[in-house]
Amino acid sequence: MRQWLKSIRKGYGKKLVSIHAWNAWIVVILAVSGLMLIGGFWRETLGIGRVWLKWLHIAVGLAMLAPVVYYLFLASKHWKQLRNKPWQKANTLLVLALLIGWLLSGLVLWQFRLAGPRWSNAALLIHDLLTWVGLPYIIYHSITRTRWLKDPARRTIQTNEAPAHIPGVQHAANSVPVSDKPDIGNTPAAISSSARVESDDSRTSASKLEKPQPVYTRRAFIRSAVGVGLAVTLGPTFVSWIGKNLKFDNSIDSMLENDPNQMIPLPQPSSGSSPPIGGGAEGHFRVYTVTPIPSFSNANWSFRMDGLVERAQIWNWEQFVKLSRTVQISDFHCVTGWSVYKNTWEGIPLKYFLDKAGVKPGAHSVKFYSGDGVYTDAITMEQAQMHDIMVAVMHDGKPIPADLGGPVRLIIPQMYAYKSVKWLNRIEIIDSEHIGYWEERGYDKDAWLPGASQRYPNTSRS
Numbered sequence: 001m002r003q004w005l006k007s008i009r010k011g012y013g014k015k016l017v018s019i020h021a022w023n024a025w026i027v028v029i030l031a032v033s034g035l036m037l038i039g040g041f042w043r044e045t046l047g048i049g050r051v052w053l054k055w056l057h058i059a060v061g062l063a064m065l066a067p068v069v070y071y072l073f074l075a076s077k078h079w080k081q082l083r084n085k086p087w088q089k090a091n092t093l094l095v096l097a098l099l100i101g102w103l104l105s106g107l108v109l110w111q112f113r114l115a116g117p118r119w120s121n122a123a124l125l126i127h128d129l130l131t132w133v134g135l136p137y138i139i140y141h142s143i144t145r146t147r148w149l150k151d152p153a154r155r156t157i158q159t160n161e162a163p164a165h166i167p168g169v170q171h172a173a174n175s176v177p178v179s180d181k182p183d184i185g186n187t188p189a190a191i192s193s194s195a196r197v198e199s200d201d202s203r204t205s206a207s208k209l210e211k212p213q214p215v216y217t218r219r220a221f222i223r224s225a226v227g228v229g230l231a232v233t234l235g236p237t238f239v240s241w242i243g244k245n246l247k248f249d250n251s252i253d254s255m256l257e258n259d260p261n262q263m264i265p266l267p268q269p270s271s272g273s274s275p276p277i278g279g280g281a282e283g284h285f286r287v288y289t290v291t292p293i294p295s296f297s298n299a300n301w302s303f304r305m306d307g308l309v310e311r312a313q314i315w316n317w318e319q320f321v322k323l324s325r326t327v328q329i330s331d332f333h334c335v336t337g338w339s340v341y342k343n344t345w346e347g348i349p350l351k352y353f354l355d356k357a358g359v360k361p362g363a364h365s366v367k368f369y370s371g372d373g374v375y376t377d378a379i380t381m382e383q384a385q386m387h388d389i390m391v392a393v394m395h396d397g398k399p400i401p402a403d404l405g406g407p408v409r410l411i412i413p414q415m416y417a418y419k420s421v422k423w424l425n426r427i428e429i430i431d432s433e434h435i436g437y438w439e440e441r442g443y444d445k446d447a448w449l450p451g452a453s454q455r456y457p458n459t460s461r462s
Contacts, residue, residue, distance in 0.1 A: 015074060019067045023099075026064050030102075031135055033057040038288075038336075051442030061106045068099050098134035101126060109337045116450060121283065124337040255401035260295030263317055263407045267393045269346060272327035274397030276344035281396055283340035285332075287403050290437065291372040294423055295402055303408065307367070307429035310358030320408075321393070323348050328388055330413035332420075333449055345411050347392035350384060353427055363429045368410055371423035377436030379412070379419065381429075388413050391424060414452035418443060 033053055071078075082088045108115045108123035115123070287293075298317045305313040315323075325346050332340045350366070359381070367378040379389075390411045392400065400406030405422025412419045418438045439445050 015070075016078065019071055019074075023064075023067045026060055026067070027135065029060050030057060030064070031131075033060070034131065058106070058110050061103065061110075064099060064103060068096070068103070071096075094137075098130055098137075101130045102134075105130065112335075112337045114450075118339070120337040121339045252396065252398055252401065252404075255403045256398060259399075259401040259403075259406070260293070261399075261402050261407050262295070262297040263301070263399070264298055265318075265321065266399050267321045267325075267346075269394055269397040270325065270327060273344055273346045273394055276396040277327065278329040278342040278344040278396070281340050281343045283338070285340055285404055286334065286336075286338055288334075288336075289372070289422075291374050293402050294372050296371060296407060296423075301371070301407065302425065304426045305353050305357045305428075306426070308360040308363045308431060309429050310360060311356070313353070313357055317407075323352075325393065326390070328390060328413075330388060330411065332411075332413070333416055335416040335418055335443065335447070344396050345390055345392040346394035346397075347390040347408075347411070349387065350389040350391060350410075350427075351387065353391070354384065354429075357429070359429055362431050364431050365429075365434050367428045367430050367434045368421040368424055369426035369428070370421050371425040375421060375437045376434065377419050377421050377439075378430070378434035379415075386412075386414060391427075412447075414449055415447040416449060419447045 033056055037050065037054060037057060078092070079089075082092065105123040105127040108119055109127060112120035112123075301317050303315045303320050325348055327344060327346045329342055329344055332343050354366075363381050365378045365380055366384045367376060369376055388411075391408060392411045393406075393408055394400065395404065400409055402423075405420075405424075408424050410419075410421045410424045418436075435445065436443075
């Protein structure tokens with residue numbers, strides 16, 4: 001075992017350079033792919049490629065384990081090099097903590113169905129926090145340390161025997177050549193002269209090592225430029241993330257203040273919604289869209305119920321807000337790993353629309369259309385019998401803003417949120433299966449949550 005470790009550590013300095021270089025590339029790939037996965041533009045542009053990008057992100061994230069484990073075999077030697085260098089030790093521990101934190105939180109997000117919503121919600125927050133705090137730092141660290149470690153003097157383990165490490169310095173006794181023939185160079189005078197010369201060289205080399213360095217070197221300037229560039233590039237996105245996750249100007253009220261929808265009259269909450277009987281939602285919504293957020297007014301909004309029905313229906317806004325509504329409390333879970341708990345939704349049960357229109361024989365699925373003109377999804381007729389499926393118009397006693405899918409959105413509490421179509425404006429009964437927007441791009445056709453009561457469609461989990 002000891003011999004094996006010795007062989008692993010051989011060429012320690014060059015291996016440390018390689019670890020930093022590989023780690024830099026891994027982090028860059030993870031950063032680019034991660035930003036593309038959450039970007040609205042890329043969600044639409046990539047199509048099915050987004051699924052492959054997600055698996056690339058997961059595979060590269062798992063590959064990060066390799067340099068971390070490999071470094072652990074070199075850690076003891078590295079730690080000796082960092083003796084009496086507390087700041088560099090702290091830097092090493094920080095980088096390891098970031099890498100391990102990314103790995104663990106990423107594993108939970110990868111297996112979010114097994115982990116459950118509360119664990120995955122916490123893992124997503126940690127993953128994001130480590131990304132925005134650690135990403136600029138770790139890229140900066142990997143780039144600058146790779147250049148720094150290419151200097152062989154940086155990779156040596158310093159000891160207190162300083163003269164032995166000064167290039168060109170030899171002991172006088174060792175500099176005396178052995179020869180059977182008389183040589184003027186071997187005379188005591190010559191030996192004394194040689195010793196004096198080497199002693200002078202020793203003092204000269206030592207003085208070079210002790211020569212004061214510039215306060216701000218070219219290398220320091222490059223490091224600072226890289227740091228400033230990363231801060232300028234990623235800083236605004238980080239500030240935006242902080243604002244959203246710490247709820248700076250991210251409340252429903254602030255969304256409603258800037259809501260582009262102009263619906264008159266506004267829906268009025270029932271006694272169960274205001275104050276919300278759920279006590280108020282816990283958590284915050286992340287705004288994901290595949291198109292720019294649309295806006296609506298009385299002039300361009302209507303709600304239709306058609307397809308394989310006895311009586312097709314259409315409502316304008318004034319008629320729609322007069323429909324009888326019910327209230328439910330339910331959790332909201334996104335397939336990307338975040339959740340909002342104890343939402344108080346007010347709206348019209350889906351079963352009302354099915355009964356009002358009268359479903360014809362041969363109906364297979366209920367198809368839902370988004371007002372963005374792109375997004376659709378569907379559930380089977382059997383699934384549509386769940387009592388907690390709601391066409392919602394209010395959240396926690398307030399109108400639903402456009403950012404969250406208002407003025408009307410679908411809520412299916414027992415399924416992941418990609419089934420809960422935003423900006424809902426049409427329901428169609430069809431005689432075949434429909435593959436929804438994200439199902440076409442690799443998502444599960446049935447988006448059941450772990451533990452959902454889908455085998456008992458007439459039960460409510462409100």
